[in-house]
Amino acid sequence: MRSDIVKMYKDVHSWVGIIAGLALFIAFYAGSITMFEEPLKRWASPPSELAPAVSLAETPRLIEATLAAHPDAKSGYTIHIETGPEKPARMSWTAWPEGRRRGAPTETYSSGFAADGSVEVVKGETTEVAEFIDVLHQQVGLPFDHEISMPIMGVISLLYAIAIFSGVIALWPSLVKDLFALRLGKNLKRMWLDVHNVLGLFSLPFHVIMALTAIVFAFHDYFYGLQNIVSYDGKIRDMFEANEPLHHVEVDPNTPFLSPADLIERMKTNAPGFELIELAYTFNRDGTAELLARGVDEGYGHRGPTFGLAMLNPYTGEVMSAEYLPGRQNGWGATVTGFFALHFGNFGGAAVRWGYFFLGLAGAFLFYTGNLLWIETRRKKSRQGAEVTQSRSSHVLGALTVGVSLGCIAGISLTVASAKILPGLVENPAAWHSGVYYSVFVASVVWAFIRGAARGSVELLIFAAVATGLIPIVSIASLVIPGLGWNHGGAGAIVDLTAALGAGLMLFLAHKTSLRIKSAPIDSIWHAAGASIEAPQVAPGVTTESAHG
Amino acid sequence: MNEQFRYTSRDWFAKATAGLILGFGLAIALTGLFAWIGPGGLMHSSAKTQLNMWLISPIWAFILSSCFLFRSGWRAWGWLGLANIIAFGLLFAAKAALA
Numbered sequence: 001m002r003s004d005i006v007k008m009y010k011d012v013h014s015w016v017g018i019i020a021g022l023a024l025f026i027a028f029y030a031g032s033i034t035m036f037e038e039p040l041k042r043w044a045s046p047p048s049e050l051a052p053a054v055s056l057a058e059t060p061r062l063i064e065a066t067l068a069a070h071p072d073a074k075s076g077y078t079i080h081i082e083t084g085p086e087k088p089a090r091m092s093w094t095a096w097p098e099g100r101r102r103g104a105p106t107e108t109y110s111s112g113f114a115a116d117g118s119v120e121v122v123k124g125e126t127t128e129v130a131e132f133i134d135v136l137h138q139q140v141g142l143p144f145d146h147e148i149s150m151p152i153m154g155v156i157s158l159l160y161a162i163a164i165f166s167g168v169i170a171l172w173p174s175l176v177k178d179l180f181a182l183r184l185g186k187n188l189k190r191m192w193l194d195v196h197n198v199l200g201l202f203s204l205p206f207h208v209i210m211a212l213t214a215i216v217f218a219f220h221d222y223f224y225g226l227q228n229i230v231s232y233d234g235k236i237r238d239m240f241e242a243n244e245p246l247h248h249v250e251v252d253p254n255t256p257f258l259s260p261a262d263l264i265e266r267m268k269t270n271a272p273g274f275e276l277i278e279l280a281y282t283f284n285r286d287g288t289a290e291l292l293a294r295g296v297d298e299g300y301g302h303r304g305p306t307f308g309l310a311m312l313n314p315y316t317g318e319v320m321s322a323e324y325l326p327g328r329q330n331g332w333g334a335t336v337t338g339f340f341a342l343h344f345g346n347f348g349g350a351a352v353r354w355g356y357f358f359l360g361l362a363g364a365f366l367f368y369t370g371n372l373l374w375i376e377t378r379r380k381k382s383r384q385g386a387e388v389t390q391s392r393s394s395h396v397l398g399a400l401t402v403g404v405s406l407g408c409i410a411g412i413s414l415t416v417a418s419a420k421i422l423p424g425l426v427e428n429p430a431a432w433h434s435g436v437y438y439s440v441f442v443a444s445v446v447w448a449f450i451r452g453a454a455r456g457s458v459e460l461l462i463f464a465a466v467a468t469g470l471i472p473i474v475s476i477a478s479l480v481i482p483g484l485g486w487n488h489g490g491a492g493a494i495v496d497l498t499a500a501l502g503a504g505l506m507l508f509l510a511h512k513t514s515l516r517i518k519s520a521p522i523d524s525i526w527h528a529a530g531a532s533i534e535a536p537q538v539a540p541g542v543t544t545e546s547a548h549g
Numbered sequence: 550m551n552e553q554f555r556y557t558s559r560d561w562f563a564k565a566t567a568g569l570i571l572g573f574g575l576a577i578a579l580t581g582l583f584a585w586i587g588p589g590g591l592m593h594s595s596a597k598t599q600l601n602m603w604l605i606s607p608i609w610a611f612i613l614s615s616c617f618l619f620r621s622g623w624r625a626w627g628w629l630g631l632a633n634i635i636a637f638g639l640l641f642a643a644k645a646a647l648a
Contacts, residue, residue: 004555005618011558012617158569158613165614215606223602231581231640236598243595323596332589332596339603 001172013166018374018397020159021367022404026141027153027214028367029408030133032360033416035345035353036495037130038306041086043475043492044127044419048088050112050120056081056261058113062091065119066111073109076282079260085488086127088112128430129419133412136437138217141408143438154218161211168204171197188524189376196369199362206359213343247311247320248288257281257291257314266317271325273297277307281314289314298349300326301334301341308337364405371401381523388523398453398525400445406460407444409506410467411437413499417470420478420485440467454517454528458510465506471499554620563622565613571629572612576605578636585643 033040054062059079067073073093080087089110098104107123114120125131139149140156183190200207216223228236258266264276280292291314294307302308303324310328311321322328329337341347345356375398380388415437422429444463448456475496478485520527584601585591612629619625 002556004557008556008558008617012561158610161610162614165611166617212606212610215610216603219605220602223605226577227580227584227602227605230577231584231601231644233644239592239598240595242592243598330594330596332594332600336596336599336603 001169003173006170006173009166009169013163013170014374014377016159016163016166017367017370020156020163021370022400023140023142023153023156024160025364025367025405026408027137027156028360028364029405030137030141030412032357032364033133033412034130034137034305035357035360036498037134038086039491039494040130040133040416041127042084042488042490043495044129044416045086045088045488046127046423047085047486047488049122050088050110051114052112053080053083053088054090054112056090056259056264059090059261060256060259062111062113062119065113066091066121069119070109070111070121073111074283076280078281079279081260081264081276081278084490085492089122127419129416129433132415132430132433132437136412141441143434150218154215157211157214157218160207161215164204164207164211167200171201175201188526189373189379192369192372192376196366196373199366199369203359203362203366207363209339209342210363213339216339217343245311245321245323248284248290249313249315251283251287251289255315258317263312263314263317267293267312270312270317270319271310271322271328273299273327274308274310274325279312297326301337301347302326302344303337303340304346305344306346368401368405371397375401375525379523379525390523390525394525395453396449399448399456402453402457402460403445403448404441406448406457406464407441410444410460410464411440413464413467413471413502414440416495416499417467417474420474424484452525452528454520454526457526458514458517461506461510461513465503465510468499468506469503472496472503556617556620558617560622561617564616564619564625567619567622567625567629568613568616571626571633572609572616573605574633575612575629575636576608578633578640579608580604581640582636582643585640585647591647 063077063079066077070093072095077091077093080090080092083090089112091112092108092110095107095109096104097107108125109121109123111119111121135146138153139146140153142149142152144152183194224236228234232239260279263279267274267276274293274295274297276293276295278294280294282290282292284290291312293310293312294304295310296302296307300308308326309324310319311323312318313320319325319328323333324337326337345352375394378391378394380390415433418432418436419429422432426432444460448460450456451459474485475487478487517526517528580601583604584598589597616625616629619628
């Protein structure tokens with residue numbers, strides 16, 4: 001390839017990378033954590049106030065009793081086939097206190113039988129922290145409303161797509177030479193470049209998928225809206241309706257629906273391999289009803305983040321629409337579901353989720369190394385130990401990179417750790433999760449600017465390690481201290497184990513970094529003078545680490 | 550003269566805006582054509598209607614990424630503008646013929 005094209009795309013790559021890199025770091029780190037959505041929900045769910053979930057055999061009686069006591073559940077309710085600490089009740093429904101429209105506030109209620117046989121109802125979701133991290137991931141860390149954050153995320157995704165394309169071209173001429181070379185040594189720029197190239201190239205398909213799907217997730221409504229005007233002459237709704245298989249039944253008040261236990265039996269022949277998670281019944285005003293089944297078939301990709309869908313006949317259990325049923329979709333449907341599945345990593349059970357967890361962390365590290373390279377490339381070399389002052393932009397970017405990435409890690413860890421403490425202390429844990437994350441995040445960025453990239457990175461690594469270590473510590477403390485927190489065991493223990501390993505890794509990195517900043521060349525922003533010696537301020541707004549005592 | 554031409558990133562703004570705006574237009578027109586005259590036709594299935602929307606993303610991202618290969622911002626706007634006119638012309642012709 002022509003060298004001028006390579007040079008041009010290197011310029012493009014470094015600029016789009018520097019604009020999008022930190023937002024992508026947050027998206028990827030938080031996205032990795034969402035791979036633990038289900039264990040995290042279990043870990044963070046307070047013990048239920050309800051009696052143990054009603055058995056499936058008793059469920060028809062529960063439905064009848066709940067509807068009699070709470071008529072607001074008559075427009076629709078969900079029967080949970082899988083129950084556990086994160087979903088303690090057999091039956092739940094959603095109420096719309098301000099009327100039913102998109103984005104309106106909702107309330108969730110769950111019901112069961114009390115010890116005396118009466119219907120008991122509790123309000124509220126079991127856990128908010130998993131939801132908070134998922135939204136953080138979707139909105140690349142932005143604290144704004146969804147409608148504002150998503151287009152910004154879309155712009156970041158477009159820059160990300162350019163970064164992938166330009167990165168491949170920039171690497172192209174030296175592809176064979178550099179690919180299997182990992183030169184870990186004195187030349188810091190060479191080392192980071194090798195790490196960046198290897199990570200980027202080996203996870204290229206993953207990144208292509210993430211960029212292209214994120215663009216759709218961001219602009220979904222605008223894309224459909226414009227296609228509706230230009231291509232479909234305003235008839236997109238009619239087109240979808242015309243292509244929709246019949247998926248509702250007329251409700252006959254004298255015939256009961258199939259009981260959930262019987263429905264599970266029928267599904268073993270009607271959709272073998274599809275393990276039911278929950279059954280969502282909707283009753284329309286025109287006297288018809290729909291039954292949406294959510295479930296998993298680990299051999300296939302899934303349309304939802306952790307589930308596939310089927311529309312069932314509530315009287316017979318017959319599959320009325322298999323449009324989103326794993327393994328039963330036509331080629332077009334399987335293709336579209338494939339995009340979702342490749343984004344969510346939900347096509348091969350736990351093994352693929354772990355793979356996605358590490359690919360996501362590797363992606364976050366890729367953006368981190370990209371920023372380090374930007375700084376190293378622009379570094380002014382010191383000749384014969386003469387003093388050089390690195391550019392202000394290098395200092396700003398160094399501090400920003402360290403503060404944003406370690407602040408994101410520490411903020412997520414601390415907000416997760418607080419999930420077992422907040423419900424006992426505050427009224428509104430959801431708002432507190434947001435408050436904890438953003439105060440840690442902002443404080444970390446400020447700290448990195450005050451202390452400089454070199455010292456700040458060591459101190460913030462220790463802080464992030466402590467914050468992450470608090471996750472298993474809170475769990476252990478809950479065993480010891482009565483009234484504090486809880487432990488459900490099972491999959492929730494993955495959260496404690498992974499956090500403990502992560503905290504250990506961060507402590508190790510903090511140790512290595514503290515050695516490095518003392519031995520780093522004095523013309524590096526990673527150089528810090530001995531901690532006891534205060535170096536003079538070198539420029540307004542710039543901290544001391546490039547000066548030396 | 551052509552031998553002496555060398556690419557630089559100097560003209561990036563004109564090229565990138567052409568890729569952003571006209572690349573998006575071209576993606577809308579091409580996916581519309583795919584909807585009308587692609588396999589299965591307009592009313593094939595709801596899944597095809599969804600795929601038509603999904604295809605915007607790769608087309609748009611590809612044009613936005615490769616638009617720097619035009620020799621100048623003017624050429625980027627010119628060629629992509631022409632491609633838009635042709636693609637939208639074909640789309641409206643196809644719609645008129647098939648509607």
